[in-house]
Amino acid sequence: MKTILMLHGINHNMFGKRDPVQYGTITLAEIDARLQALGVELGVRVESFQTNCEGTMCERIHRALEERCDAVLINAGAWTHYSYGIRDALAILTCPVVELHMSNIHAREPFRHHSVLAEIVDGQICGFGVESYLLALRAAVSQNRQT
Structure with a gap:
């Protein structure tokens, strides 16, 4: 059976408590269950x-x-905007990599508009809330079947 790794970044353990306007009230455990x-x-x-x-x-x-x-799949959270270490680690991978975000990072504060990961991932999905995770999983499975 194929294995898809979902990487949750900094502060994601606080989903359900942190900024419900941006992230809703769903918890990380509920996202993982979905x-x-x-x-x-x-x-x-x-x-x-x-x-x-x-x-x-x-x-x-x-x-x-x-x-x-x-x-x-990776939702790197704030690391998206500045972590060249995570970027370089992801660049080593030979499998499909999908960056995702619950919020639309391009419609938020200016410092969130740029992703240092974007150049090395296969695709980016953002702005659909928890659905971003499910869309990313579907995309990764589809991409993997094509390779």
Whole structure:
């Protein structure tokens, strides 16, 4: 069975409590449950990982290469806008990588408009709330089947 790795970035453990206007009231556990359910429907295994430590995120990305994950989804949160370490780690991967965001980063504060990840990912999905996660999973599975 193919494995899709879902990487949740900084502060995502606070979903459900943090800025409900931007992120709604859904918790990270609820997002992961929805991804798991869709994964079953699509015939893939979804493994989720969340950390607030940038180095730990890079190490998990390195392991994804060693484990030969079939695709990686990443919502890097604020790291999206400045983490060249995460960008460089993702660039090492040979599988499809989809960047996603619940909010539309291009319609928010100016510092959020730029993604340092955008140049090295296969695609970006943003602005659809929790649906961004599900769309990203569908895209990764579709992209993986084409390769």
